[in-house]
Amino acid sequence: MHKPEDRIETKLIHAGEPDPKIGGAVSLPIFQSSTFLYAGQQSYDELKYIRMNNTPNHTALHRKLAAVESAEAALVTASGMGAISTTLLTLLGPGDHLLAQPGLYGGTYEFIAKDLAGLNIGWDVLEDDPTQWPAQVKPTTRLVYCESITNPLIRVADLEAMAAFARDHGLVSVIDNTFATPINFRPAEHGFDLSVHSGTKYLNGHSDIVAGAVIGRADSVAAVNHKLVHLGATLDPHACFLLHRGLKTLALRMRCHNQSALAIAQFLETHPALARVNYPGLPSNPGHRFAAELFDGFGGMVSFEIDGGVDTAERFMGALRIPLVAPSLGGVETLITRPAVTSHAGMDPEERRGMGISDRLIRLSVGIEAVEDVMADIDQALNKI
Numbered sequence: 502m503h504k505p506e507d508r509i510e511t512k513l514i515h516a517g518e519p520d521p522k523i524g525g526a527v528s529l530p531i532f533q534s535s536t537f538l539y540a541g542q543q544s545y546d547e548l549k550y551i552r553m554n555n556t557p558n559h560t561a562l563h564r565k566l567a568a569v570e571s572a573e574a575a576l577v578t579a580s581g582m583g584a585i586s587t588t589l590l591t592l593l594g595p596g597d598h599l600l601a602q603p604g605l606y607g608g609t610y611e612f613i614a615k616d617l618a619g620l621n622i623g624w625d626v627l628e629d630d631p632t633q634w635p636a637q638v639k640p641t642t643r644l645v646y647c648e649s650i651t652n653p654l655i656r657v658a659d660l661e662a663m664a665a666f667a668r669d670h671g672l673v674s675v676i677d678n679t680f681a682t683p684i685n686f687r688p689a690e691h692g693f694d695l696s697v698h699s700g701t702k703y704l705n706g707h708s709d710i711v712a713g714a715v716i717g718r719a720d721s722v723a724a725v726n727h728k729l730v731h732l733g734a735t736l737d738p739h740a741c742f743l744l745h746r747g748l749k750t751l752a753l754r755m756r757c758h759n760q761s762a763l764a765i766a767q768f769l770e771t772h773p774a775l776a777r778v779n780y781p782g783l784p785s786n787p788g789h790r791f792a793a794e795l796f797d798g799f800g801g802m803v804s805f806e807i808d809g810g811v812d813t814a815e816r817f818m819g820a821l822r823i824p825l826v827a828p829s830l831g832g833v834e835t836l837i838t839r840p841a842v843t844s845h846a847g848m849d850p851e852e853r854r855g856m857g858i859s860d861r862l863i864r865l866s867v868g869i870e871a872v873e874d875v876m877a878d879i880d881q882a883l884n885k886i
């Protein structure tokens with residue numbers, strides 16, 4: 502049994518687990534059953550069905566995720582985009598308006614700029630300067646959306662100011678906490694109403710499922726759940742089981758990701774072949790002061806530009822032995838990618854470059870291999886080009 506005052510490492514193992522253990526099983530078994538016996542005189546909400554997100558596998562995950570992010574409630578979804586799209590479709594309707602931080606994950610950006618715009622939901626990019634924010638609020642503005650660490654420029658904004666701004670103007674604050682994870686940042690502790698996650702990444706950590714989560718205020722999570730049941734973006738119990746298993750080692754993995762990424766970013770920053778390195782753990786980074794104040798670690802994501810063009814970037818990536826050239830992030834293996842052709846490929850190229858995402862930008866998701874091996878490999882690939 503866990504207590505609310507337990508540390509996050511203990512909560513990851515014990516919070517949300519069924520008590521008593523089902524059938525005495527130490528590890529929660531997979532309830533691969535779409536439907537469950539009717540218990541008589543049940544309300545609609547008590548009926549158990551996979552799409553209603555209420556099998557024992559869902560319930561345990563919901564309780565665990567809420568506990569580790571110090572939040573009231575949580576909900577798992579079929580993907581990160583399932584979490585983001587369902588949350589925004591729940592909280593916004595035709596005629597509404599939202600303010601979104603610049604430089605969001607490409608899928609989120611496109612959902613806001615194209616899909617929501619198609620439903621007559623307007624939006625504006627939040628200015629960099631917080632003193633400009635109040636003037637951006639319209640009578641129809643309902644929501645502020647940001648990322649704890651942006652993808653792929655790895656920026657950290659004044660997140661506390663953003664949550665306070667939303668609260669002061671009666672707006673719902675939603676933050677994508679995929680890159681920071683609850684180990685490094687717990688949005689509810691800093692005034693955010695909801696966090697969304699791609700559970701595909703660090704929460705699961707093994708690059709073997711696609712999943713998502715919505716965590717935060719109980720009333721908002723219940724509303725998102727209601728919409729999710731109708732949209733059907735439900736996580737399958739087998740994927741729930743894998744996410745549950747992955748979560749248990751999140752603290753250990755994040756500690757390693759934090760340490761290794763910091764070491765690699767420091768190494769890259771001093772390398773003569775590098776034009777630019779983005780990592781919030783570097784004092785030279787514009788978001789460093791916010792990250793140092795709010796986060797318990799700077800995360801496992803680094804992005805950089807090498808002197809030269811796209812060809813140089815491609816030759817560097819091709820010369821690597823350990824990092825695998827593949828989209829996605831947050832797994833135990835180091836992955837490397839060029840966002841212009843992966844995570845942000847769907848965007849208009851001019852718009853993408855305008856956001857500061859150059860075609861030569863490289864994004865590295867630092868894994869949990871021996872950091873000396875990864876660094877030596879990066880060094881030999883840089884020397885080759």
Ligand SMILES: Cc1ncc(COP(=O)(O)O)c(C=O)c1O
Pocket residue numbers: 580581582583606608648652677679680698699700701702711712713829844
């Ligand atoms: C920050 C961020 N949020 C959300 C998503 C979408 O997650 P999923 O692919 O699980 O739908 C991604 C995917 O890369 C991401 O990087």
